[in-house]
Amino acid sequence: MSFRRPHHRTHPCTTGHASGLFSARLLFSVLLLLPSTAAAQSGAASGTDPAVTARSSVDWEKGTLTLDLSVNVPDGGRNAPAAAYRSQQIADRDIARYLSQAILPIRIDSLHTAGDLVKSTPGLYESFSSAVSGTKQGYPVYSPDLTRVTIPYTAALFPTIGSLFIHHTVPTPINRTLRWVPTNKFTGLVIYAKGTLPVHGTDxxxxxxxCLFPDIFDSNMRTVVEKLQMDPSYLKRWGPVAYTQSFSEKQFIDRIGLSPLRIVATGLFGEVPTDPIISPEDADRLLSTENNRKLLEQGRILIIYGAQEQAAPAVTD
Structure with missing residues (x-):
């Protein structure tokens, strides 16, 4: 089955766009010891500094990329503290390279990972090193025998990493429903998409x-909102959507407000199913007023996803 976007979509690879269940944390382990893209995507490589290994993970709920660099601590004799400090310096010295490699497997949209875009976009990989400035270093953790030290680094998906893939300066207009539709003035959008859902165009x-930049469609494959239709300042601030596996909305109140429209996804779209599909009626309620189109433009959207552990909550207006 070949997945093709609706013909009216603009789809440049650098502007942002699998089977089975994906957990909240996409985990991979790599020995990031060569700067080549191919080595990073294959998951392991060996190079000039076998003392360093790297392990990274994405937490979509927290919106973070965590990179743990583990370094051998040479026998320092009576000067063990100095030896430990030198090991930390080894990790710090090449953090830009390790971070760039860790970004490669992150899913950008239904068609691309960052690594896919690097293959077709000259200079993109080199830009990844700029994410170092937004990376926070945690406290080093030593192994029980003090022979290795692990230094954690954390980078926010937005703005630190996502901004690398945002290039537009003015959003394109969101489609509007011209006919009158009964609706309300909502402060945000909550999409319930737990469990498994039908994938459009498949059985x-x-x-x-x-992913970093999901699109939202209705079941007629009308675009409700996509990356290029969103205000780039809000995109860089917090991305197009927030993700959670919990029904609690407390931590997202500043984003979705106190009166969001709560709806249930009817399906998914994409070669990798990143894009929720909603009913045409729900889409009309969002697209029929300036206020509701504005909340889409500002990314005031929360997606509840993951394994379906309990009954879906009642949908209210």
């Missing part, structure tokens, strides 16, 4: 896969 179901 199978799948769980939603988080």
């Amino acid at each position: 199978h179901t799948a769980a939603l896969v988080p």
Whole structure:
């Protein structure tokens, strides 16, 4: 089955766009010891500094990329503290290279990972090193025998990493419903997409896969909102959507407000199913007023995803 976007979509590879269940944390382990893209995507390589290994993970709920660099501590004799400090310096010295490699497997949209875009976009990989300035270093953790030290680094998906893939300066207009539609003035949008859902254009179901820039469609494949239709200042601030596996909305109140429209996804779209599909009626309620189109433009959207552990909550207006 070949997945093609609706013909009216603009789809440049650098502007942002699997089967089975994906957890909240996309985990991979790599020995990031060569700067080549191919080595990073294959998951392991060996190079000139075998003392360093790297392990990274994405937490979509927290919106973070965590990179743990583990370094051998040479026998320093009576000067063990100095030896430990030198090991930390080894990690710090090449953090830009390790971070760039860790970004490669992150899913950008239904068609691309960052590594896919690097293959077709000259200079993109080199820009990844700029993410170092937004990376926070945690406290070093030593092994029980003090022979290795692990230094954690954390980078926010937005603005630190996501901004690398945002290039537009003015959003394109969001489609509007011209006919009168009964609706309300909502402060945000909550999409319930837990469990497995039908994948458009196929005969199978799948769980939603988080990504940096998901699109939202209705079941007629009308675009409700996509990356280029969003205000770039809000995109860089917090991305197009927030993800959670919990029904609690407390931590997202500043984003979705106190009166969001709560709806249930009817399906998914994409070669990798990252894009929720909603009903045409719900789409009309969002697209029929300036206020509701504005909340889409500002990314005031929360997606509840993951394994379906309990009954879906009642949908209210």
